[in-house]
Amino acid sequence: MHENKRVLVTGGAGFLGSHLCERLLEQGCDVLCVDNFYTGTKHNVQHLLNHPMFELMRHDVTFPLYVEVDEIYNLACPASPIHYQRDPVQTTKTSVHGAINMLGLAKRVNAKILQASTSEVYGDPAVHPQTEEYWGNVNPVGARSCYDEGKRCAETLFFDYHRQHNLQIKVARIFNTYGPRMHVNDGRVVSNFIVQALKGEDITIYGDGSQTRSFCYVDDLIDGLMRLMARGPEFTGPVNIGNTGEMTVRQLAETVIEIIGSSSKLIYKPLPEDDPLQRQPDISLAKKELDWCPSTNVQAGLRNTISYFESVLDRG
C-alpha cells in the first residue's frame, strides 16, 4: 500500500510544471517530475530537490516510460511560439508520441491522466469568447500548426483512449498564463514586456497591438488543474481554464510600463504569421463543474511577476 498518492508531472521543470510540483508536494503527494530540459531548467525545481517526496528524472516523453503512478499530469511540450517553432517536427512528436506513451502508461497502471491542452486548439477564433463547443479555426500547414495540430491530435488520442480503453481522462484548455519562473528569453509577451521595461529597452509590439489576449496568473491556473484532476470520472472536459479579463497587447505594454515606472518606448514590429486577433475564454463550464474562477487581478499578478524578473536580472 502507498500512503502518498504517486503523481507524475511531465514537463515538471517548466514554468507551469514547477508550480504544479510545488503544490502537489504541499498536499503530501509523492511527485515524480519528468523533463528533458528542452525549455525547462533544473533551476525551476532546485528548491524541491531536497524534499523527500520529490524525484527528478531526465527523460524525453517521445520515448516509452515505465513507472508506477496513480495520476499523470501531461505538461511536456514547449509552449512559447519561438521555442515550439525552433524544431517543429519535435514539437509534434512531443505532443503526439508523448501523449501516446503517457496514455499507454496510464492504461497499464490504471492511472488518471490530465492533458495540458491549449486555447490554440481554437486557432484564430471566429467565435468570441471561446466556449468548449467551438471547434476552432486552425491553419493545418502554417508555422503554428506543429503546436496547434499536435495539441488537437493529443486531445483526439485522449478521447479515443477514454472511449476505447475506458481510461479516466481530463482535458484542460489552458489560456495565456503568466507568472514567476517564465523563462527570461521565453519570447512570450508578458515576459518580453517585463524584461524590456526593467532594462529600459524598447517594448516590441507585434502588429499594431490591437490584438487581444486574456492573461491568467499561474497560481489560479494550477488551482484549476488540480480541481479538474480531483473531479470524478464522469467529467472529462475539455474545459477552458483561464482568466476572462481581456486586454489588447498595447494595454498590456502600457500597464507594465506604468507599474515599473519605466522609461521604455513602444516600438512596432511585424505581426507573426497566423497570430490570433482575439482570445478570451468562456469559463462557465469551469465555474459550474469545478467551482473554479481566477482570483488574482492582472495588477497584482504582474507585480509578483515583475518582482521575480527583478531578482533574476539582479542575479545576472
Ligand code: NAD
Ligand atoms: P514550458 O516550456 O516552461 O514547459 C514545458 C516543459 O516541457 C519544459 O520543462 C520542457 O523542457 C518540457 N519538455 C518539452 N518537450 C519535452 C519532451 N519531449 N519530453 C519531456 N519534457 C519535455 O511551458 P509552460 O508554459 O510551463 O507549459 C506547460 C504546458 O502547458 C505545455 O504543454 C503547454 O502547451 C501548456 N500550455 C501553457 C500555456 C501558457 O500560457 N503557459 C497556455 C496553454 C497551454
Ligand code: UDP
Ligand atoms: N507505454 C509506455 N509505458 C507503459 C506502457 C506503454 O511508455 O507503461 C508506451 C508503449 O511504448 C506504447 C504506447 O505507450 O508505444 C502505447 O501503449 P498501448 O498499450 O496503448 O499500445 P501498444 O503497446 O499496443 O502499442
Ligand code: UDP
Ligand atoms: N507579442 C508582442 N510582442 C512580443 C511578444 C508577443 O506584441 O514581444 C504579441 C504576439 O504577437 C501575440 C500576443 O503578444 O499577439 C501574445 O503572444 P504570446 O507569444 O505570448 O502568446 P500566444 O500568441 O501564443 O497567445
